[in-house]
Amino acid sequence: MVKTPVLIALTMAVFVAGCELDSNLFNTQEVDHYRLPGNTIPDSLIEEVVFDSDGNTLYGYWVESDGKRPGLAMLYCQGNKHNLDEYWDRVMLYHELGVNLFIFDYRGFGRSGGESSEDGMYRDAEAALGVVQSEGFSPDSIVIYGYSLGNVASIYLAAKKVKPRCLIAEAPLASANSLTQGSLVLDIPERWLTDGEFNNAERVKHIQTPFLLIHGEDDDFVRWRDNGRVVFENAPEPKRLALIPRAKHDDIPAVMGEDAYLAIISGWITAPGMP
Amino acid sequence: MNRNIRTAGALGIILLTSCAAHNALEPVGKGRTVVRGGVGGPIVAAFGTNVPVPYAVVGIQRGVSDRVNVTADLHLTPIFYQMAGGEFGAVFFFASPQSRWTIGLGGRLLALGSFKVRVEERLRLYPILSASSARTGMRNTPYAGVDWTLLPHQPDYDEEPGRVIASPFFGVRWNVGHGYRLSTELKWHGANIRSDQTAVEYVQIGRSGAIATLFSLEWQW
Numbered sequence: 136m137v138k139t140p141v142l143i144a145l146t147m148a149v150f151v152a153g154c155e156l157d158s159n160l161f162n163t164q165e166v167d168h169y170r171l172p173g174n175t176i177p178d179s180l181i182e183e184v185v186f187d188s189d190g191n192t193l194y195g196y197w198v199e200s201d202g203k204r205p206g207l208a209m210l211y212c213q214g215n216k217h218n219l220d221e222y223w224d225r226v227m228l229y230h231e232l233g234v235n236l237f238i239f240d241y242r243g244f245g246r247s248g249g250e251s252s253e254d255g256m257y258r259d260a261e262a263a264l265g266v267v268q269s270e271g272f273s274p275d276s277i278v279i280y281g282y283s284l285g286n287v288a289s290i291y292l293a294a295k296k297v298k299p300r301c302l303i304a305e306a307p308l309a310s311a312n313s314l315t316q317g318s319l320v321l322d323i324p325e326r327w328l329t330d331g332e333f334n335n336a337e338r339v340k341h342i343q344t345p346f347l348l349i350h351g352e353d354d355d356f357v358r359w360r361d362n363g364r365v366v367f368e369n370a371p372e373p374k375r376l377a378l379i380p381r382a383k384h385d386d387i388p389a390v391m392g393e394d395a396y397l398a399i400i401s402g403w404i405t406a407p408g409m410p
Numbered sequence: 411m412n413r414n415i416r417t418a419g420a421l422g423i424i425l426l427t428s429c430a431a432h433n434a435l436e437p438v439g440k441g442r443t444v445v446r447g448g449v450g451g452p453i454v455a456a457f458g459t460n461v462p463v464p465y466a467v468v469g470i471q472r473g474v475s476d477r478v479n480v481t482a483d484l485h486l487t488p489i490f491y492q493m494a495g496g497e498f499g500a501v502f503f504f505a506s507p508q509s510r511w512t513i514g515l516g517g518r519l520l521a522l523g524s525f526k527v528r529v530e531e532r533l534r535l536y537p538i539l540s541a542s543s544a545r546t547g548m549r550n551t552p553y554a555g556v557d558w559t560l561l562p563h564q565p566d567y568d569e570e571p572g573r574v575i576a577s578p579f580f581g582v583r584w585n586v587g588h589g590y591r592l593s594t595e596l597k598w599h600g601a602n603i604r605s606d607q608t609a610v611e612y613v614q615i616g617r618s619g620a621i622a623t624l625f626s627l628e629w630q631w
Contacts, residue, residue: 313567317606320575320600322563327524328491336567358607361567385466 150399151395155326160284160311160333161251163243164217171223176230188242188262191249195219195239195263197270198226199223201347203233207300207404208272210263210292211284217246225282228393232401234278235270239263253287253331260288261296275300278404281307283357283384286366294341296316303347306384308357309336309365317361339370346374347403351382351390430467431581431593431626434481434501435544435553436512436629438473446628447469452599455611462623468541469497471628477503481518494523497538510547516540520559531593536560544583554580576602581624 171181180199185192196219200207209229213222219240229236241259242249249255267277277299281289284338287306293302308314311329313336316322325332339346348370357363359378367376382390401405430448438444451463469483478500485495499518505511520536542555558573581595600619603610611621 309567314609316565316567318610320561320572320603320605321522321536322534322561322571323522324524324529324534324566325566326526326529327493330528331615353607355607356609360570360607365567 139227142255160215160331161241161243162215162217163251163409165243166218166220166245169196169218169245170220172220173227174223180230184237184239184266186239186262186266188259189255190247191242191247191255191259193239193242193248193259193262194238194246195266196226197266198230198236198238200233200235201230204405205219205235205328207233207235207278208235208237208267208270208278209278209280209404210267210289211236212260212263212279212281212289212292213238214283214285220245222282225388227399228388228397229280231397232404234404235272237267237270239266247361253333256288257291259302260292264292264297266297274298281305284308284333286335290335290338290342290366293344294338294382296340297345301347301406302342303349303400303403304335304352304363304366305349305387306354306357307335307348307363307366308333309362310334313361313365314357317358334368339366342370345403345406346370347377347399349377349387349399350375351380351384351387352378352380354384355386411415428484430469431582431583431595431624432540432542432553432555432557432579433469433471433583433593433626433628434479434514434516434549435542435583436514436546437503438479440473440475442630443470443472444628444630446626447500448593448624448626450595450622450624450626453613454472454620455613457465460613465558474500479503481516488522489522492524492526494521494525496521497622501540501613510545512544512546514540514542514555516542519535534563536562549585551583551585553583572600572603574602575600577619579624589629589631591630593624593628595624595626597622597624 158176182197210252219238226238240247242255243251274297278301279289279292279299280303282305286304311331311333312325313327348367350359379387379391388396433610436533447468449466451465452618453460453462471479471481478597480500483497488495497518497520501514501516504513518538520538523533535558538557544551544553555576561573565571576599577599579595581593583591583593586592598619599622604618605614606617
C-alpha cells in the first residue's frame with residue numbers, strides 16, 4: 136500500500152517538474168548515417184562536415200556550387216523534423232540555384248550529439264555560420280535561409296550575429312506563444328505552456344538585411360494570419376512578401392512549381408542593390 | 411514542423427471550454443449533492459491514429475433550491491503544466507422538478523492560473539454561458555445543449571480572433587445503479603472557430619472546431 140507521504144512527494148514532484156511543450160518542438164530522430172535520399176548531386180560536390188558547438192559534435196554537409204554562382208553561399212537552417220535527410224530534396228532544389236550550400240543538424244538531431252534546446256539552436260547556428268565563413272565567404276556573400284522552426288536560428292543570426300547578403304524566411308512561426316494561442320483559441324499568456332520564446336516576431340525587428348518572406352496562404356500548421364504576417368510586418372525594409380495561394384506548410388515548391396519557387400529565390404539573392 | 415507538437419499541444423486544448431460531460435441536466439433538489447469525476451477531450455491525430463485527449467476533472471453539484479444548482483469543478487490535467495483550472499457557477503431550471511423535459515440555463519466562470527516562475531500574468535477568467543435540455547423521467551437521460559465561452563482578451567498575434575466560442579453537445583446519461591450514473595457525450599468544441607490551421611491536428615467538422623468525446627461518472631446522495 137502506498138503511504139500518504141509518498142503520494143504527497145509524488146504530487147509535489149509533478150508540481151515542481153511540470154510539463155513543457157518546448158521539447159515537443161524538437162522532433163529529433165537519431166541516425167547512424169545519413170542516406171541523402173534520392174540524391175542527384177554529384178558526390179564530388181558533397182562533403183560531410185563535422186564541427187563543434189559548445190562541446191557538441193555536429194554534422195552537416197557542404198554542397199559545392201555547380202559553377203553558376205560560386206561566389207554565393209546559402210546557410211540553410213532546416214525545420215524540426217527528424218534530421219537533414221528530411222530536407223535533402225530541398226538541398227537538391229537549391230543546388231539548381233548554382234550557389235554553395237551548407238545544411239546541418241542541430242544538436243540532438245540526426246548524428247549530432249547533445250540535447251535539443253532553444254538556446255542550443257542559437258549556438259549551433261553560430262557554429263554553422265562559422266563553417267560557412269571558414270570556407271572563405273564574407274557576410275555579404277552569404278544568404279541565410281530559414282524554414283519553419285529553422286527561422287528561429289536564421290533570424291537570430293541576422294538580428295544578432297551577422298549582416299548577411301539577405302535573409303529568406305519560409306513559413307516562420309511568430310513565437311511559441313503564437314502557436315499555443317492559435318491552437319488553444321484561448322489567449323493563454325506567454326510562458327504558461329512553454330518556457331522558450333522562439334520569438335521571431337520581436338527579433339526580426341533588428342535585422343539589417345534585405346528580407347524575403349515566403350508563406351503558404353493555407354499553411355495548416357503555422358497559420359499565416361498570426362505568424363508569417365506578423366513577422367513580415369515587423370521586419371524593416373527592404374522586404375518582399377511571397378504569399379502563395381493554396382500552399383500549406385511544407386508544399387510551397389510543389390504548389391507553385393519548382394521553377395517559379397526557384398525564380399523567386401534567385402531573383403531575391405541577385406536583386407539589384409544587393410552587395 | 412510535425413505532428414509531434416500537434417499531439418502535445420492538444421493536451422491543453424480542452425482548457426478552452428468546459429472539460430467534462432454536461433451534468434447539470436435537472437434540479438438536484440435542495441440540499442442534495444452530486445459528485446463526479448470526468449475524463450475525455452478532443453480527438454486528435456496522434457501515434458498514427460486518432461485518440462481522445464485524456465483530460466480529467468472532478469466536480470460537485472449541489473441544489474440550493476428546487477430549481478437552482480450550483481456547480482464547482484476542478485481541472486486536474488493542467489496541474490501537469492503547472493497550471494490550475496477551475497469552474498464555478500450555477501444553473502437555473504425553468505421546468506418544475508416533476509417535468510419530463512428540463513431546460514437549464516447556466517453561467518459559470520472558468521478560472522485558469524499559472525504557478526510557474528517567470529510568468530508575468532497569473533490569472534485568466536473566462537465566462538461561460540450554457541443552455542441545455544434533457545428528457546428526464548426515464549431510466550436513461552438523453553440531453554443536448556450548447557456552451558458559449560466568452561473571450562475577454564485579445565490574443566497577442568491574432569487580429570481577427572473570435573469573441574465567443576460556441577460548443578454544442580449531445581449525450582446520454584446512463585443510470586448504472588446504486589446511485590451511480592455514467593454520462594457519455596459528443597461535443598463539438600469551437601464549432602464556430604476555424605481549426606484547420608493550427609499546430610494541433612483535430613478531428614473537425616468542415617474546417618472548424620474539434621470533436622470531443624467526454625465521459626463522466628457521478629454519484630448522488
